[in-house]
Amino acid sequence: MEKVILTGDRPTGRLHIGHYVGSLRRRVELQNSGEFDKIFIMIADAQALTDNFANPEKVRQNIIEVALDYLSVGIDPEKSNIFVQSAVPELTELSFYYMNLVSVQRLQRNPTVKTELEMRKFEGGTPTGFFCYPISQAADITLFKATTVPVGEDQKPMLELTNEIVRRFNHIYGGDVLIEPQILLPDNAACLRLPGTDGKAKMSKSLGNCIYLSDTAKELKKKVNSMFTDPQHLQIEDPGHLEGNTVFTYLDAFCTDDDFAQFLPDYKNLDEMKAHYTRGGLGDGTCKKFLYNVLNTRFEPIRERRAYWEQRIPEVYDILKKGTQVARERGIRTLEEVKKAMQINYFDDKELIAQQAEKYKG
Numbered sequence: 001m002e003k004v005i006l007t008g009d010r011p012t013g014r015l016h017i018g019h020y021v022g023s024l025r026r027r028v029e030l031q032n033s034g035e036f037d038k039i040f041i042m043i044a045d046a047q048a049l050t051d052n053f054a055n056p057e058k059v060r061q062n063i064i065e066v067a068l069d070y071l072s073v074g075i076d077p078e079k080s081n082i083f084v085q086s087a088v089p090e091l092t093e094l095s096f097y098y099m100n101l102v103s104v105q106r107l108q109r110n111p112t113v114k115t116e117l118e119m120r121k122f123e124g125g126t127p128t129g130f131f132c133y134p135i136s137q138a139a140d141i142t143l144f145k146a147t148t149v150p151v152g153e154d155q156k157p158m159l160e161l162t163n164e165i166v167r168r169f170n171h172i173y174g175g176d177v178l179i180e181p182q183i184l185l186p187d188n189a190a191c192l193r194l195p196g197t198d199g200k201a202k203m204s205k206s207l208g209n210c211i212y213l214s215d216t217a218k219e220l221k222k223k224v225n226s227m228f229t230d231p232q233h234l235q236i237e238d239p240g241h242l243e244g245n246t247v248f249t250y251l252d253a254f255c256t257d258d259d260f261a262q263f264l265p266d267y268k269n270l271d272e273m274k275a276h277y278t279r280g281g282l283g284d285g286t287c288k289k290f291l292y293n294v295l296n297t298r299f300e301p302i303r304e305r306r307a308y309w310e311q312r313i314p315e316v317y318d319i320l321k322k323g324t325q326v327a328r329e330r331g332i333r334t335l336e337e338v339k340k341a342m343q344i345n346y347f348d349d350k351e352l353i354a355q356q357a358e359k360y361k362g
């Protein structure tokens with residue numbers, strides 16, 4: 001079977017290092033592994049509009065930001081198709097058919113949507129489009145017959161729903177038109193949900209606790225220096241706590257033994273460093289300096305690639321346009337199969353036309 005990746009992001013802001021460890025880094029590895037026949041990376045503008053419908057300018061501005069972030073982390077348009085969701089109308093059509101296969105009650109149980117609804121506090125009720133976005137996400141995945149969906153943990157309920165829809169569709173309409181995708185979560189616990197610099201559960205633009213991929217070295221240093229650590233660790237000699245200590249969570253997510261050799265040769269690895277911190281005698285300043293160096297070496301090449309593409313914006317739009325064409329070609333094919341299975345391909349169905357003609361012959 002063909003191995004196909006589909007994944008994507010809502011263009012509501014620049015991507016941050018939570019996106020990086022949660023998904024982007026993995027995507028680049030998968031892309032370069034050569035194990036996949038096709039890779040589709042979608043800028044989910046239509047989904048972004050489900051809660052930003054009154055602010056299309058924000059979505060419009062952020063298409064290019066997300067595209068620049070993709071290119072800068074090493075998504076290679078020769079190997080991965082980057083495309084724009086709203087420019088593939090087949091997605092909308094497929095979503096409409098899927099709506100019949102999902103109950104309102106089933107949608108109400110989606111924990112990610114529940115949390116988002118609490119955060120968004122929509123005035124005047126939940127927009128139907130927002131409520132239904134998990135269905136549209138199932139269309140995103142299945143229109144491309146994706147087998148693998150590398151995403152963060154919060155997307156798990158969407159993948160569960162997708163698989164239910166696939167089973168239901170194949171059961172009702174017969175055959176094996178649709179494919180059940182597999183979710184690919186980060187394998188390191190620290191990467192599942194990287195906390196914000198303030199130690200709060202999630203890195204989020206609205207909380208102002210993000211480190212962006214496009215932050216300068218100076219901004220990065222400032223943010224690392226103000227990071228939440230262990231409030232009880234007042235003196236260097238005091239024993240420190242690792243639990244909830246954001247600096248160590250980030251080190252878990254980012255650092256390798258090579259970083260110690262390069263920046264902090266007092267320790268061979270993170271375990272040794274943690275042991276010293278817990279024992280007492282290792283200051284937060286040293287830890288932060290190390291973390292800054294680790295992050296800066298990771299993000300320097302990313303920043304450089306961003307600067308390169310920032311000078312080639314029309315070319316970036318061209319990449320999106322070409323990627324979208326390729327995505328559409330695949331989408332059109334799947335939708336034809338879907339409509340055939342659903343028996344709504346009236347004009348292409350010679351047998352149907354002949355049958356109907358026969359019925360009315362004298």
Ligand code: TRP
Pocket residue numbers: 006007008009010042044047137140141149151155
């Ligand atoms: N919901 C995803 C997010 O908020 C974006 C997204 C839309 C997506 N469609 C998708 C991710 C399909 C994976 C597969 O980041």
